[in-house]
Amino acid sequence: MVHLEPLPGAPGFGGSMSVVLERALTDARALVEAGYDGIMVENFGDAPFFADDVPKVSIAAMALAIAEVSSAGLPTGVNVLRNDGLGALAIAAATGASFIRVNVLSGMMYTDQGPIIGQAARIARTRRELSPSTAIIADVFVKHATPPAGLSLVDATHDLVERAGADAVVVSGAGTGPPTDLDDLRSVAEHSHLPVYVGSGATAETIAEILTVGDGAIVGSATKIDGIATNPVDPERAAAIVHAASR
Secondary structure (H helix, E strand, C coil): ECCCCCCCCCCCCCHHHHHHHHHHHHHHHHHHHHHCEEEEEEHHHCCCCCCCCCHHHHHHHHHHHHHHHHHCCCCEECCCCCHHHHHHHHHHHHHHCEEEECCCCCEEECCCCCEEEECCHHHHHHHHCCCCCCCEEECCCCCCCCCCCCCHHHHHHHHHHHHCCEEEEEEECCCCCCCCCCHHHHHHHCCCCEEECCCCCCCCCHHHHHCCCCCCCCCHHEEEECCCCEEEECCHHHHHHHHHHCC
16 A cells, blocks of 8 residues: 555645655555555545545546556556545546555445445446456445445445446455454455455464455555554565565
Protein backbone atom coordinates (compact mmCIF):
# COMPACT_ATOMS: atom_id res chain seq x y z
CA MET A 1 0.00 0.00 0.00
CA VAL A 2 0.97 3.57 -0.74
CA HIS A 3 -1.20 5.68 1.55
CA LEU A 4 -1.33 9.16 0.07
CA GLU A 5 -1.04 12.19 2.30
CA PRO A 6 -4.06 14.55 2.23
CA LEU A 7 -4.82 15.79 -1.28
CA PRO A 8 -6.02 19.22 -2.42
CA GLY A 9 -9.47 19.90 -1.03
CA ALA A 10 -9.03 17.61 1.97
CA PRO A 11 -9.00 19.22 5.44
CA GLY A 12 -5.43 18.12 6.13
CA PHE A 13 -3.87 19.13 2.80
CA GLY A 14 -0.48 20.70 3.47
CA GLY A 15 -0.51 23.04 0.48
CA SER A 16 1.99 21.28 -1.80
CA MET A 17 1.05 18.56 -4.26
CA SER A 18 4.75 18.15 -5.00
CA VAL A 19 5.33 17.01 -1.43
CA VAL A 20 2.50 14.48 -1.73
CA LEU A 21 3.97 13.06 -4.94
CA GLU A 22 7.51 12.92 -3.58
CA ARG A 23 6.39 10.95 -0.52
CA ALA A 24 4.32 8.58 -2.69
CA LEU A 25 7.23 7.85 -5.03
CA THR A 26 9.65 7.38 -2.12
CA ASP A 27 7.30 4.81 -0.54
CA ALA A 28 6.78 3.09 -3.89
CA ARG A 29 10.50 2.75 -4.51
CA ALA A 30 10.98 1.29 -1.04
CA LEU A 31 8.34 -1.35 -1.79
CA VAL A 32 10.00 -2.17 -5.11
CA GLU A 33 13.34 -2.63 -3.35
CA ALA A 34 11.70 -4.84 -0.73
CA GLY A 35 10.41 -7.21 -3.41
CA TYR A 36 6.67 -6.62 -3.56
CA ASP A 37 4.62 -7.78 -6.56
CA GLY A 38 2.44 -4.70 -6.99
CA ILE A 39 1.41 -1.41 -5.43
CA MET A 40 -2.03 -0.11 -4.53
CA VAL A 41 -2.53 3.62 -4.02
CA GLU A 42 -5.35 5.13 -1.99
CA ASN A 43 -6.31 8.59 -0.75
CA PHE A 44 -5.90 7.50 2.87
CA GLY A 45 -5.23 11.03 4.10
CA ASP A 46 -8.48 12.49 2.78
CA ALA A 47 -10.64 11.59 5.80
CA PRO A 48 -13.43 12.27 6.44
CA PHE A 49 -14.38 10.50 3.22
CA PHE A 50 -17.15 11.01 0.72
CA ALA A 51 -19.28 7.89 0.37
CA ASP A 52 -19.15 7.23 -3.36
CA ASP A 53 -18.56 10.37 -5.43
CA VAL A 54 -15.36 12.20 -4.52
CA PRO A 55 -14.64 15.76 -5.73
CA LYS A 56 -13.10 16.16 -9.17
CA VAL A 57 -9.95 17.68 -7.66
CA SER A 58 -9.38 14.42 -5.75
CA ILE A 59 -9.62 12.39 -8.96
CA ALA A 60 -7.17 14.73 -10.69
CA ALA A 61 -4.71 14.56 -7.80
CA MET A 62 -4.93 10.79 -7.59
CA ALA A 63 -4.28 10.47 -11.33
CA LEU A 64 -1.05 12.41 -10.83
CA ALA A 65 -0.11 10.17 -7.91
CA ILE A 66 -0.83 6.97 -9.83
CA ALA A 67 1.30 8.16 -12.74
CA GLU A 68 4.14 8.96 -10.34
CA VAL A 69 3.95 5.66 -8.47
CA SER A 70 3.70 3.69 -11.72
CA SER A 71 7.11 5.03 -12.71
CA ALA A 72 8.60 2.87 -9.94
CA GLY A 73 8.01 -0.10 -12.21
CA LEU A 74 5.43 -2.33 -10.50
CA PRO A 75 1.82 -3.04 -11.53
CA THR A 76 -0.16 -0.29 -9.87
CA GLY A 77 -3.75 -0.13 -8.67
CA VAL A 78 -6.06 2.52 -7.27
CA ASN A 79 -8.62 2.63 -4.48
CA VAL A 80 -10.63 5.85 -4.30
CA LEU A 81 -11.95 6.04 -0.74
CA ARG A 82 -14.52 5.58 0.38
CA ASN A 83 -16.16 3.78 -2.51
CA ASP A 84 -15.79 5.68 -5.78
CA GLY A 85 -15.29 2.77 -8.16
CA LEU A 86 -16.30 4.85 -11.16
CA GLY A 87 -13.69 7.45 -10.25
CA ALA A 88 -11.08 4.71 -9.87
CA LEU A 89 -11.92 3.39 -13.33
CA ALA A 90 -11.55 6.88 -14.80
CA ILE A 91 -8.09 7.12 -13.24
CA ALA A 92 -7.16 3.68 -14.55
CA ALA A 93 -8.31 4.60 -18.05
CA ALA A 94 -6.17 7.76 -18.00
CA THR A 95 -3.06 6.27 -16.39
CA GLY A 96 -3.03 2.63 -17.43
CA ALA A 97 -3.38 1.39 -13.85
CA SER A 98 -3.58 -2.40 -13.75
CA PHE A 99 -6.39 -2.78 -11.23
CA ILE A 100 -8.82 -1.00 -8.96
CA ARG A 101 -10.16 -1.90 -5.54
CA VAL A 102 -13.83 -1.35 -4.76
CA ASN A 103 -14.80 -1.62 -1.11
CA VAL A 104 -18.52 -2.21 -1.74
CA LEU A 105 -19.00 -3.53 -5.27
CA SER A 106 -22.28 -5.35 -4.65
CA GLY A 107 -24.87 -5.33 -1.92
CA MET A 108 -24.92 -2.76 0.86
CA MET A 109 -22.85 -2.00 3.96
CA TYR A 110 -23.41 0.37 6.87
CA THR A 111 -20.42 2.66 7.31
CA ASP A 112 -19.39 5.89 9.01
CA GLN A 113 -20.32 7.59 5.71
CA GLY A 114 -23.82 6.16 6.00
CA PRO A 115 -25.26 3.24 4.02
CA ILE A 116 -23.14 2.51 0.94
CA ILE A 117 -24.80 0.66 -1.93
CA GLY A 118 -22.69 -1.16 -4.49
CA GLN A 119 -22.77 -0.06 -8.11
CA ALA A 120 -21.64 -3.28 -9.79
CA ALA A 121 -23.85 -2.79 -12.84
CA ARG A 122 -22.51 0.69 -13.61
CA ILE A 123 -18.92 -0.26 -12.85
CA ALA A 124 -19.02 -3.33 -15.11
CA ARG A 125 -20.41 -1.32 -18.01
CA THR A 126 -18.02 1.57 -17.45
CA ARG A 127 -15.06 -0.79 -17.38
CA ARG A 128 -16.12 -2.32 -20.69
CA GLU A 129 -16.34 1.17 -22.19
CA LEU A 130 -13.28 2.88 -20.71
CA SER A 131 -10.73 0.36 -19.52
CA PRO A 132 -11.59 -3.29 -20.27
CA SER A 133 -8.17 -4.61 -19.23
CA THR A 134 -8.44 -3.17 -15.69
CA ALA A 135 -8.99 -5.85 -13.05
CA ILE A 136 -11.51 -5.27 -10.24
CA ILE A 137 -10.54 -6.38 -6.73
CA ALA A 138 -13.60 -6.24 -4.49
CA ASP A 139 -14.11 -6.54 -0.74
CA VAL A 140 -16.58 -8.84 0.90
CA PHE A 141 -17.84 -7.53 4.26
CA VAL A 142 -15.35 -4.67 3.95
CA LYS A 143 -13.55 -3.30 7.02
CA HIS A 144 -14.83 -0.21 8.86
CA ALA A 145 -18.37 -1.37 8.05
CA THR A 146 -21.27 -3.55 9.22
CA PRO A 147 -23.34 -5.83 6.97
CA PRO A 148 -27.12 -5.79 6.92
CA ALA A 149 -28.84 -8.06 9.43
CA GLY A 150 -29.34 -11.58 8.13
CA LEU A 151 -26.69 -11.44 5.38
CA SER A 152 -24.08 -14.16 5.82
CA LEU A 153 -20.47 -14.00 4.68
CA VAL A 154 -21.04 -17.00 2.42
CA ASP A 155 -24.08 -15.47 0.73
CA ALA A 156 -22.27 -12.17 0.24
CA THR A 157 -19.33 -14.05 -1.27
CA HIS A 158 -21.61 -15.90 -3.71
CA ASP A 159 -23.20 -12.65 -4.86
CA LEU A 160 -19.84 -10.93 -5.27
CA VAL A 161 -18.18 -13.80 -7.11
CA GLU A 162 -21.06 -14.90 -9.33
CA ARG A 163 -22.97 -11.71 -10.08
CA ALA A 164 -20.86 -8.58 -9.56
CA GLY A 165 -18.06 -8.83 -12.12
CA ALA A 166 -15.18 -9.00 -9.66
CA ASP A 167 -11.85 -10.53 -10.63
CA ALA A 168 -10.60 -11.12 -7.07
CA VAL A 169 -11.96 -10.94 -3.52
CA VAL A 170 -10.56 -9.20 -0.43
CA VAL A 171 -11.27 -10.37 3.13
CA SER A 172 -10.33 -8.04 5.99
CA GLY A 173 -10.50 -7.58 9.72
CA ALA A 174 -12.56 -4.93 11.48
CA GLY A 175 -10.43 -1.97 10.43
CA THR A 176 -7.07 -0.75 9.14
CA GLY A 177 -4.40 -2.95 10.71
CA PRO A 178 -6.39 -5.49 12.79
CA PRO A 179 -5.91 -9.13 11.73
CA THR A 180 -8.20 -10.90 9.32
CA ASP A 181 -10.03 -13.84 10.87
CA LEU A 182 -8.56 -16.97 9.26
CA ASP A 183 -11.90 -18.76 9.60
CA ASP A 184 -13.49 -15.99 7.53
CA LEU A 185 -10.68 -16.29 5.01
CA ARG A 186 -11.18 -20.06 4.74
CA SER A 187 -14.92 -19.65 4.35
CA VAL A 188 -14.55 -17.15 1.51
CA ALA A 189 -11.82 -19.20 -0.17
CA GLU A 190 -14.02 -22.31 -0.08
CA HIS A 191 -16.86 -20.47 -1.79
CA SER A 192 -14.87 -18.51 -4.39
CA HIS A 193 -13.30 -19.63 -7.66
CA LEU A 194 -11.57 -16.23 -7.79
CA PRO A 195 -8.28 -15.32 -6.10
CA VAL A 196 -8.78 -14.35 -2.46
CA TYR A 197 -6.56 -11.81 -0.70
CA VAL A 198 -6.24 -10.71 2.90
CA GLY A 199 -6.89 -6.99 3.24
CA SER A 200 -5.68 -6.19 6.75
CA GLY A 201 -3.42 -7.44 9.51
CA ALA A 202 -0.76 -9.23 7.44
CA THR A 203 2.62 -9.01 9.17
CA ALA A 204 5.95 -10.80 9.04
CA GLU A 205 4.62 -13.04 11.81
CA THR A 206 1.30 -13.91 10.14
CA ILE A 207 1.97 -13.85 6.39
CA ALA A 208 3.11 -17.49 6.12
CA GLU A 209 -0.10 -18.83 7.68
CA ILE A 210 -2.21 -16.45 5.61
CA LEU A 211 -0.67 -17.81 2.43
CA THR A 212 -1.63 -21.37 3.34
CA VAL A 213 -5.24 -20.28 2.88
CA GLY A 214 -5.34 -17.16 0.69
CA ASP A 215 -3.69 -16.32 -2.62
CA GLY A 216 -1.98 -13.17 -1.36
CA ALA A 217 -2.21 -10.18 0.93
CA ILE A 218 -2.50 -6.42 0.73
CA VAL A 219 0.08 -5.15 3.21
CA GLY A 220 -0.07 -1.60 4.52
CA SER A 221 0.44 -0.65 8.15
CA ALA A 222 2.95 -3.43 8.80
CA THR A 223 5.35 -1.98 6.22
CA LYS A 224 5.40 1.45 7.86
CA ILE A 225 7.63 2.96 10.53
CA ASP A 226 6.30 1.81 13.94
CA GLY A 227 3.47 -0.01 12.13
CA ILE A 228 1.48 3.21 11.72
CA ALA A 229 -0.33 3.57 8.39
CA THR A 230 0.33 7.29 8.00
CA ASN A 231 4.10 6.92 8.47
CA PRO A 232 6.57 6.38 5.62
CA VAL A 233 7.53 2.87 4.52
CA ASP A 234 10.19 1.28 6.69
CA PRO A 235 12.45 -0.64 4.27
CA GLU A 236 13.46 -3.22 6.88
CA ARG A 237 9.89 -3.94 8.00
CA ALA A 238 8.71 -4.14 4.40
CA ALA A 239 11.48 -6.54 3.41
CA ALA A 240 10.90 -8.74 6.46
CA ILE A 241 7.34 -9.45 5.31
CA VAL A 242 8.49 -10.43 1.81
CA HIS A 243 11.18 -12.65 3.31
CA ALA A 244 8.66 -14.38 5.60
CA ALA A 245 6.27 -14.89 2.67
CA SER A 246 8.99 -16.39 0.49
CA ARG A 247 9.76 -18.99 3.17
